[in-house]
Each structure stands twice: as C-alpha cells, then as structure tokens.
Amino acid sequence: MDQTAQLILDGKTYEFPIITGSEGERGIDISSLRQKTGHITLDPGYGNTGSCTSDITFMDGEKGILRYRGIPVEQLAKKSTFVETAYLLINGKLPSQRELTDTRIALNDYSLVHEDMQIFYQNFPRRAHPMGILSSMINALRSFYPELQKDDLDINKTFLRLLSRIRTLAAMSYRISNGFKVIYPRPDYSYCANFLNMMFDSPVKPYEIDEDIVDALNAFWILHGDHEQNCSTAAVRVVGSGRVNLYAAISAGIAALWGPLHGGANQAVLEMLIGIQESGSDIATVVKRAKDKNDSFRLMGFGHRVYKTYDPRAKIMKQLCDTVLSKLKVDDPLLKIAEQLEEVALTDQYFIDKNLYPNVDFYSGIVLRALGIPIDMYTVMFAIGRLPGWISQWKEGADDPNWKISRPRQIYTGNAVTDYMPIHKR
Numbered sequence: 001m002d003q004t005a006q007l008i009l010d011g012k013t014y015e016f017p018i019i020t021g022s023e024g025e026r027g028i029d030i031s032s033l034r035q036k037t038g039h040i041t042l043d044p045g046y047g048n049t050g051s052c053t054s055d056i057t058f059m060d061g062e063k064g065i066l067r068y069r070g071i072p073v074e075q076l077a078k079k080s081t082f083v084e085t086a087y088l089l090i091n092g093k094l095p096s097q098r099e100l101t102d103t104r105i106a107l108n109d110y111s112l113v114h115e116d117m118q119i120f121y122q123n124f125p126r127r128a129h130p131m132g133i134l135s136s137m138i139n140a141l142r143s144f145y146p147e148l149q150k151d152d153l154d155i156n157k158t159f160l161r162l163l164s165r166i167r168t169l170a171a172m173s174y175r176i177s178n179g180f181k182v183i184y185p186r187p188d189y190s191y192c193a194n195f196l197n198m199m200f201d202s203p204v205k206p207y208e209i210d211e212d213i214v215d216a217l218n219a220f221w222i223l224h225g226d227h228e229q230n231c232s233t234a235a236v237r238v239v240g241s242g243r244v245n246l247y248a249a250i251s252a253g254i255a256a257l258w259g260p261l262h263g264g265a266n267q268a269v270l271e272m273l274i275g276i277q278e279s280g281s282d283i284a285t286v287v288k289r290a291k292d293k294n295d296s297f298r299l300m301g302f303g304h305r306v307y308k309t310y311d312p313r314a315k316i317m318k319q320l321c322d323t324v325l326s327k328l329k330v331d332d333p334l335l336k337i338a339e340q341l342e343e344v345a346l347t348d349q350y351f352i353d354k355n356l357y358p359n360v361d362f363y364s365g366i367v368l369r370a371l372g373i374p375i376d377m378y379t380v381m382f383a384i385g386r387l388p389g390w391i392s393q394w395k396e397g398a399d400d401p402n403w404k405i406s407r408p409r410q411i412y413t414g415n416a417v418t419d420y421m422p423i424h425k426r
C-alpha cells in the first residue's frame, strides 16, 4: 500500500502522499495542501522544503556522501577530468571515447569570444570585482550569441559555448584588469591547461604546463561540479522557471554564488586567515570570537546547511592542498593557521554540538593561492567549476513536463487595510 502522511487541522484529517527517493529519502508531497486545507507551509531558508525531484546529485549530509549521477565524487576527483565530469552531469552518463573527443573539439571551436567583448571589459572600473564582471559578461553573451534552442543538438551547442567561454572570459577579466595582454586559447591544450595558460602566459616568460598542476585543477573543478539545490543552483532554477534564456539564468547563479555565506566563502576564508596572520591573534581567541553571539564574526569555511559531518569535498581539498603545495614547494604559513584552527574547532564543544566541520571552501583558497590565482578570482574559480551543475539543473527543469514557474507564497504580517493619507496630513 502506498504510504501517506496524515495532517489534522481543526479536527479534520487530510492525507498526503509520501515520496521516496532512490536512496530511501522520504518527503511528504504537499502540492495539494493549499487547495485541500487553505493553509500553506512556512519554512524560512527552505531547510525542510524539497523544490523538485532530481536525478543529478545525491548527497547525504549525515554520512558525508556526495555522488554525481551515482558516481562518488572521490572517484571522479581521482580518475576523471573536469570535461568528462561536466559531460556526465549534463548528459546523465559518462561519455564514450567518440563523445568525449567531439566534446573536446567543440570546446576548442567555441573557445574564442567576440572581440567586441573586450570593449566591455575596458569600461569596468579597475577595481571592479570579477564576480560582478563575470555575471554581467555571461548575461551579455546572449546578445552576442543569440540562444539556439530548437532541438537537443542546438541547446547542446549553447551548453558547450558557455562551458568553453566562461573560462576564456574569466581569464580575460584577470588579464585586462591587470593591464596585461589578453592570451588566446590554444587548440593543442586541454581545458584546464588552456585556462592556466590564458591566465599566466607572458610574451617575455612563456608559461610551462605542469601536468600535476593541470590534474589538480581538474580535481578542484570536479569537486565544485554540482551540489544539488544550494543557493546559486536554486537561483538558476528559480530564474530559469520564468522561461528566461540560459545565459540570464546562469548569470543569476553567479550573482548568488558571490555571497560570503555561499561560494564567496573561499575568498572570505583567505581574508580571515590573512587577518589572523597579520594581527598575530592566537587561535583560541579567534575561535572564542566565532562562538560569541554578540560578535558577527564566524569561522569562515566552517558549517554547512546539509553536511552535519565532514564535507567529503573538504577532505579531498585538503589532500589536494598538500599535494599542490608540496609539488610547487610552497611553504604557506596560512596552511599552518588553517590546520590549527581546524584542530581547535573540531575539539571545541560549541562546534561539536552544532556539527560544524570544514566545508569545501576551508582549504580551497590555499590551493588557489599556491596556483597563483589572485584572491578576488577565487569565487570565479568556483563559478567555472559549478557551471556544469547549473546547466544540468536548468536542463532538468526545462525538460520537466511538470515544470512550473517558481512562486513561493508568504504569510502577510503587515498593516491591515489602511486608508491613503494625503501628503499635507502626514
């Protein structure tokens, strides 16, 4: 017998179906709640609300599990490439050799951006944050490359264009904001090698590709690939639900990711660590501040809405951090500070009671710093990694025959009906 949940309201009993996911997660389908009872639910921050069913990513916050299309992220970070994982997320299966080659050819073909886009960059103020620039430029792509959405083949072209060009646009923003010559993508380099080359090559000091660093960047981006209905992905789905074009929906996702409670945490962690280093504060004082209710300071890179144990991505990120620093022979004092912070926090009763563990952003900034990525580009690096997730979530929504415009309700708590008062009487 199908299971149902019963709700008793004003003495009347209502039944609602229980939905069970493929990993045994259970939810109460309340889509008929208002129609049947006249009531809505109230769930600020949506901690208890499922906005969709999805085949893309599975996470178990209690056990620290993350899988893309069923494959554990640990395996992907070790064995896959970012391009292959992007294909997996968007298409629902790993590519064959032929499909992977075709994807790589397309990513190469689409990697150049319209020369006129450089004019946009020149007009942003010098200190403009790259996340604001990236969000604007992705939205602007719609004007340069009117979206093709007639059939599957065409929409795939748009996906590949975006994947390829976000990398070119990100590197361009760094080069132009620093007054450096723009470096064009090269057909003989892989996706990640090309990004590093576009960032760091110089006419007077050619950039040498180090395959270990390329592998590290692949793993870094794979770890950011998707994370089900987080703040930025929810933004992409909500904005996309109005049937807006893909570029605009992704641009909204980038804007949402920018916040320090979300993807912007990687920059905030580094700023926090630098602040601790420069002030010479001892770790115990920093942890004490993070626990103080009257202090707005939080331990950045700690805590997560879903993970109530160690974020599996953070574990891999720490290993990646050790590998990259040792390969590049970097002795970063910020790593010591981060390790001490982690040690103190993980044995502190406040953090234990609230299940606060390092999240993906805790060590990622130290990896990026070792790679030479400037601090205000950290969240841009996150955005490039998250793009396949945003695309696949947008696509899943757009292909869903039951897709509805996102339109939550509210409980109104303002004034009762109030007469308009003429200005001379106010």
Ligand code: ACO
Binding pocket: 045, 230, 260, 261, 262, 263, 265, 290, 291, 297, 298, 299, 300, 301, 302, 303, 304, 305, 306, 354, 356, 359, 360, 361
């Ligand atoms: N430092 C100190 N205390 C914390 C922290 C932290 N980093 N995170 C949560 N807490 C405390 C809160 O003060 C709250 O305490 P209370 O119950 O006494 O009020 C409790 O733990 C629960 O925290 P909430 O903010 O209610 O949890 P929520 O799920 O809403 O927030 C969030 C999750 C935003 C990630 C939060 O943990 C945080 O601000 N962390 C720091 C920022 C960060 O690292 N963000 C990146 C997240 S990963 C990502 O988005 C890519």
